[in-house]
Amino acid sequence: MGLLDLGNQPGRSYSSLRVEWAKTAPDVIYTRVQLRKQGETAWRSACFTQSPGLVLGLEPDATYEVLVDARATGPDYGGVFAEDYVAGLRKMRAAADAASPKIALVGPTFGGELEGPGSDYLEACYRAGMRGLLQALDLHPYVKYATPTPPGGHPGGPEGVLHSLERAREVLARNGEAELPITVSECGHPTSEGEWFMPPVTYAQQAQRIVRTHLLLIGAGVRRIWFYAFQDEGTDRRNPEHNFGLVDWHGKPKPAYHAYKAMVALLGRTKCEGLQPDAKPPVYAVRFRDGNSFLTALWDSGGESEVLVSAKGGATATFDLFGKPVSLPGTNAGRQRFVATESALYLRSAAPLRLVSQRRLSPPVEPQVQMELHPSTVSFAPGATRSWECRVQSEFDVPVEVRLSCSAPWGGQAQCAALTLPPHGSDIANLILTAPADAKRQLVSGDAKCAYRPRGDAGEWRVLRRAVFFEVGVPQTRMARPNVE
Structure with missing residues (x-):
């Protein structure tokens, strides 16, 4: 902490402050800056920035006390x-x-x-x-x-x-x-x-x-x-x-x-006419109207898909992600064949394009495990123990092993749980956490994780995450679940 006099150089005054750390730890992302004008008792609201960063809105020719510290995370x-x-x-x-x-x-x-x-x-x-x-x-x-x-x-x-x-x-x-x-x-x-x-x-x-x-x-x-x-x-x-x-x-x-x-x-x-409803994930298309013609952006969200378009009113010109012209495909059985990739392809046409069919080429669309938290915002009184449900659903044709955990804002982890889901089955586990008795009123986030692996698969565990918020010091009417005894 030190004094900063914005008007201490003859003929010059300032209304901003540049903050830069000479060296920070690898996990430092944010710089927190707190200010108060000399003679005042209250600190101004903290400013979160990166290093280097600018703090704006200072009064020229004023003198400020400045408090700066490095933080790994910003405010929730x-x-x-x-x-x-x-x-x-x-x-x-x-x-x-x-x-x-x-x-x-x-x-x-x-x-x-x-x-x-x-x-x-x-x-x-x-x-x-x-x-x-x-x-x-x-x-x-x-x-x-x-x-x-x-x-x-x-x-x-x-x-x-x-x-x-x-x-x-x-x-x-x-x-x-x-x-x-x-x-x-x-x-x-x-x-x-x-x-x-x-x-x-x-x-x-x-x-x-x-x-x-x-x-x-x-x-x-x-x-x-x-x-x-x-x-x-x-x-x-x-x-x-x-x-x-x-x-x-x-x-x-x-x-x-x-x-x-x-x-x-x-x-x-x-003029954007919206998402094209005949494109289904993992294929996406957005259509734009340009006077009497149309431009459609087409892509696959995670691989390559074959997309067949009706040649009637079909594409008359195509452009790649960087706007370079691409050769038009030939017509077969009244259809044009395009390969949608993770790079948007732009198709110009005289009429709205009609997608006849789509087929993922590679990689295959994998089943997933889905997770929902109920509630997803957990309210605590200081020192209280709370529980919340973690609901998981499998899309796999085989049993799936599941491990559930959640990071805690006060260090450590919430109580973990292990489940085995039957094919296309679901289950519910309770996660439990206790707030410190001296916890101040706060709103902070945690990270709920669902690690899963199909039974018999010796590969790495796949990890699914969901955010959860923890509130401390809210009114009892905001409490989502009763305390766990």
């Missing part, structure tokens, strides 16, 4: 309970209305846990009185390992964003705001190395996924999209937050930049 939903968020939002809405009718408020701006705890949080916001306060629901729908994987896709692949949007719209509809627009003010894919809650991707995979993410979001009706980020925020390949850019730290475009530029050029001023 800012550590803000839904009731507290809505109370602040209500004040902001009143101030915005008093200032100008043109000010639009969007929020709550949360992330990829919409299967479970994110939906819980959104519901809690509505119970606290959020209806009518926002002009748009804003999301950061990063697709994580904890996001359900559609058939034939990769864990953490872009197609999981559709599930998140579906869950968000269900909550909006239940609370009388089904027509509220949805915006996405952050989304992206990091070209980093090592494990994180999102899968790291290669430069080539980022190019594929950034385009598919945009196509899926606009195809699902999202009104505004901002990607995180245009440029890398550092050079540490082990730090995911340094590697989201479409261009690198030195300004050199990655393949994703060129793929996104090609997509924008091809789409131009077309």
